Each structure stands twice: as C-alpha cells, then as structure tokens.
Amino acid sequence: MKKIILSLSILSLILVTGCSTPDGIDSDLSSVDSTNPGNFSKIFDVSTDNSGLVKITPLAEGVTRSVIALGQGSADPVTVFPGGFASHNYPEGNYTVSITSYDIAGNATANEYPLQLVYRAPENISATTNNFAGTTLNLSATADYANGMQVKWGDTGPGEVATPMTGTLGGTFTVAGHNYAPGVYTLTVIALSGGVATTTQTYIITVNAPFTLPITYESPIQNYANGGTFGGVNVAVVPNPFPGGINISATVWRFTKTSGAEVWGGTYTPMSAPNAVPVNIDNGHKFKVMVYSTEVGKMLHFQLEQGSGGFPNTGIDVPSTVANQWEELVFDFGPLGVPAGTTFGQIVFQYNLTGAGTGEVIYIDNVTQSN
Structure with missing residues (x-):
C-alpha cells in the first residue's frame, strides 16, 4: 500500500506542474510582431491668420501612439493617440517635425517631415x-x-x-x-x-499754426475754416478768379450773400488762444483788406469783437469804389479811441447791411494790420 500512495503523489505533482501556464498565454509574441504598421503620414493644418498655429495629426495603420517632436520652441515631445493631434505656434521659418510611431508590440518607426511657414502680408x-x-x-x-x-x-x-x-x-x-x-x-x-x-x-x-494776422488764404498750415457764418452767408477758399492788378494771389476768400440771406448775415473768425493769436491794437489801428466786387458803393463791414478790458464790439463800414477789379479798403480804428493794449478775440465781416441778400458775390484777400 505504501508504494501505491507514493506513486499517486508523484503523479499529482507532475499534473500540477504541467498546468502552471494558462492556455493561450506564453512568451511567444510572434503573432503580435506580425501587425505590420505602415502608411505613415501626417496632416499639417496651418492657420492663415499669421498666428503661426499649426495642428499636427499623425496618420498610420497599426499604431497605438505617436510621439511628436515639434522642432521648435519645446524640449518635450508630445504624445498623441490614434485620432489625436498636437498644436503649436511657430514663428515664420522652416522646421523639421519628427513623428515616432509605436505599434502594439512597442516597436518604433521614426519619420521626419519638413514644415514651412510663410506669413502673409497684412x-x-x-x-x-x-x-x-x-x-x-x-x-x-x-x-x-x-x-x-x-x-x-x-x-x-x-x-x-x-x-x-x-x-x-x-x-x-x-x-x-x-x-x-x-x-x-x-x-x-x-x-x-x-x-x-x-x-x-x-x-x-x-x-495748423495758430490763426493770426495777416490772413493771406495761401498758407497750407492755416485753418481758413476757423469760425463760421450766420444769416445765410456762404464762404469758401477758392482759386483767384481775377488775378491781376494789385492782387495776383493764387487763392482768395469768396463771400456770397445768398438770395434771401438776412440783412445782418456775415462771418465770424475766432482769434483767441490756443487756436489763434488775439488781435492787439498796439500792432496797428488800421486794417487793410483787398476786395473784388461787381458793384460800386456797397459797404463792407469789418468788426472787432470780444475786446479786453470790457471794450465794446466796434465795426467800420467802407464802400467799394470800383467794380470788377481788385482794390484795397482801409478800416481805421484810430479815431475810435481804442485804448492801448486792447486785444480782440474775434473779427467779423458783413456786406451791405442795408438789405437782404440778392446773391451778391465778393472776393476778399490779404487782411493785414498796420499803423
């Protein structure tokens, strides 16, 4: 009986040892090695807005993961899985992007792809x-x-x-x-x-330079639109339509008292700081204006306003003496007793203060101040 028992124990040991490896699991990986990964490629999706953003999508068959070396700006490769991608902002230039693909057995295949970024002109x-x-x-x-x-x-x-x-x-x-x-x-x-x-x-x-006298209507840095009009009058700087005689200037000021304009219609030009230099009576009490009109006898009114020290607004009327040619009209404020040192913050032009506008057109140029 003892011999029989020993034989059964040895047989049991042999049977246990022979079944220690489960079915289908062993060290033979030859079937895994035969996955044959291939068709390696990539997609570079390059932005066109000059941000330099590039989306890199690895393409391959039989790959479990890909490791992307961006080729610029980062020391750490980026790992992506099938269907995934990596993004990076590149400066303009030429780069080499390396993609190492791994199959299920851990075998690696490395490929390099050139990448060129050229930014578009704004x-x-x-x-x-x-x-x-x-x-x-x-x-x-x-x-x-x-x-x-x-x-x-x-x-x-x-x-x-x-x-x-x-x-x-x-x-x-x-x-x-x-x-x-x-x-x-x-x-x-x-x-x-x-x-x-x-x-x-x-x-x-x-x-523009601060507006000041003399007013020539020629300077490219003088704002001749400084100020405005009232009562239906229109003004504009225009080419001199009648060059000759005492005035051969290239440009002049056209003053139109339109049909139906108010009797008191006119223009105002601020002469106060910082956009203009105030008129100082110490620089001369005479103001000279070149005028071209088509009628004799109608008055041009020139007025100084906003006087310092409370000096009232003061104006003078001077009639045209010739028609259809340039003449110089003189407005003398000397007899009006303007105190020395008085400054004025605005000048005003009006024409024919005796009647409403009938469409009269006159031309004004070279407004100067002297003694």
Whole structure:
C-alpha cells in the first residue's frame, strides 16, 4: 500500500506542474510582431491668420501612439493617440517635425517631415489721423493679419526710427500721442506680419499754426475754416478768379450773400488762444483788406469783437469804389479811441447791411494790420 500512495503523489505533482501556464498565454509574441504598421503620414493644418498655429495629426495603420517632436520652441515631445493631434505656434521659418510611431508590440518607426511657414502680408490698413489735441496726434490703426504695427511720424528726417505701436493680432494698435510743430508731414504706418512681409500706408498730416494776422488764404498750415457764418452767408477758399492788378494771389476768400440771406448775415473768425493769436491794437489801428466786387458803393463791414478790458464790439463800414477789379479798403480804428493794449478775440465781416441778400458775390484777400 505504501508504494501505491507514493506513486499517486508523484503523479499529482507532475499534473500540477504541467498546468502552471494558462492556455493561450506564453512568451511567444510572434503573432503580435506580425501587425505590420505602415502608411505613415501626417496632416499639417496651418492657420492663415499669421498666428503661426499649426495642428499636427499623425496618420498610420497599426499604431497605438505617436510621439511628436515639434522642432521648435519645446524640449518635450508630445504624445498623441490614434485620432489625436498636437498644436503649436511657430514663428515664420522652416522646421523639421519628427513623428515616432509605436505599434502594439512597442516597436518604433521614426519619420521626419519638413514644415514651412510663410506669413502673409497684412492688408487693409486703416489709421485715425485726425485725432488731434492741439498739435498732439493720438494715433490708432488696424490692419488685417497684422502681428504688430509701427509708425514713422515724418518730422525727424529720413533716418527716423519707427515707433512701435501697442496691440494684438486682429485688434486695434495704439501709440502715445506725438507732438508736432506746425507744418505738413508724411506719416507712415507699417503693418508687420510677424515674419518678413510688411505693408505700409502713408498719410499727409497737416498741423495748423495758430490763426493770426495777416490772413493771406495761401498758407497750407492755416485753418481758413476757423469760425463760421450766420444769416445765410456762404464762404469758401477758392482759386483767384481775377488775378491781376494789385492782387495776383493764387487763392482768395469768396463771400456770397445768398438770395434771401438776412440783412445782418456775415462771418465770424475766432482769434483767441490756443487756436489763434488775439488781435492787439498796439500792432496797428488800421486794417487793410483787398476786395473784388461787381458793384460800386456797397459797404463792407469789418468788426472787432470780444475786446479786453470790457471794450465794446466796434465795426467800420467802407464802400467799394470800383467794380470788377481788385482794390484795397482801409478800416481805421484810430479815431475810435481804442485804448492801448486792447486785444480782440474775434473779427467779423458783413456786406451791405442795408438789405437782404440778392446773391451778391465778393472776393476778399490779404487782411493785414498796420499803423
């Protein structure tokens, strides 16, 4: 009996040992090695807004994961799984993107793909160039696809260094106000793509000098629209329609007392700071005005207003003496007793204060002050 029991124990041990590995699981991975991954490729989805954003989507068959080395700006590769992607913002330039693909057995296949980014030139520059506070221009600008903007103010010569503007892609760019001396300048706005391409736009900037006598209607930096009209009168700076005689100026002031205009219709021109220099009687009590009219005898009225020290508004009427030619009319305030040092903040012109307008047109030029 003892021999039989021993034989059964040995047989049991052999049976247990032979069944220690479950069915179908062993170290033979030959079937896994035969997955044959392939058709490796990629998709580069490159933005067109100059942000440099690129979406990288690996493509392959039989791959469990891909590791993307971006080739710029990051030391750590990005791991993505089938159907996934990586995103990165690239500066303009040429790059090599490496994608290492792994199959189910852990075998790696590496591929390199060239990536080129060329930023597009900005388009549709628009700048606000009339936002003046005195002689200080506060500039803002926009442009499609602009990654940055700069400005050259145009008042420091050909070697001027561009001033950066502040803003972001797709938004408005601004810059601190720039103070000009009176004059005419070419302002240049430069839109930057973020790469090599740039786009520029130029603007003519006129910075007016304070309005002052003499009034010639010729200066490019004098605002001859300073002031306004009342009572149905129209005025405009126009080419001299009758050059010759005492006045060969290129431009003059046309004064129209339109049909039906009020008897008292006229113009007013502020002469007060900061946009103008007040009229000081110490600079002369005579005011001379060149006039061209088609009728003899109608009066031109010239008035000084807003006198300092409470001096009242004071005007003088002088008639035209010739028709259809230029003449100089003199308005002498000396006999009116204007105190020395008196200044005036406004001048006024009126024509034919005895009747309503009938469509009369006169031309005025070269308003001067003298003794």
